[in-house]
Amino acid sequence: MDEGFWQDKWDKGEIGFHLNQVHPLLKRFLPALSLAPGQRIFVPLCGKSLDLGYLLEQGLTVVGVELSEKAVIALFEQRGVQPEVHEWTAGKYYQHGNFSVFQGDIFALDIATLGKVDAIYDRAALIALPDTLRQRYARHLVTLTQRSPQLLITLSYDQPQMEGPPFSVDPQLVSSLYDETYLIERLSEKNIICHEPRFAERGLTALYEQCSLLTAR
Structure with a gap:
């Protein structure tokens, strides 16, 4: 890619990843960044x-x-x-x-x-990148922003059920990418497949959306 x-x-x-509204989790959790x-x-x-x-x-x-x-x-x-x-x-x-x-x-x-x-908001970057680029991206982002706190929204699902993007990024993967640099607090997690028929049509049986707050260690 x-x-x-x-x-x-x-x-x-072909921009199905574009939302025609402000992301509800941004509205809900932006205050967690204390900006x-x-x-x-x-x-x-x-x-x-x-x-x-x-x-x-x-x-x-x-x-x-x-x-x-x-x-x-x-x-x-x-x-x-x-x-x-x-x-x-x-x-x-x-x-x-x-x-x-x-x-x-x-x-x-x-x-x-x-x-x-002063902060990062990642809603569509990490999940847009294949495995070959994720680690490079995470390292670059940490260096580029000098470990600024981050509000991170990810999606996770059974990757064999659907080709990305968006790619599945589960909490364990987030930890493997950022745990050395950040304290990771899970703010929310919800199965949203019932609200995403286009992904169900592509074969997904479950789609979990997570929002995490990352703060420098």
């Missing part, structure tokens, strides 16, 4: 998620990274604003007020370019 896979998904409009207005939250592989608008409405400074330029343009169109656009090492940098997005490869992003962040 390479950059072309995701670019093709966006070009064809003050103006603090900076990082959203990796953000797509055109409505969650970013919600974070902005809470008074936060929001910075995302997303491979698809089409998705990034849609993000600012949703806000009804015209961003300034500059170049960075791996793509373009879009910015308007306290909202900015790096368009390009997250693995090309470094600490100096990203700047300090």
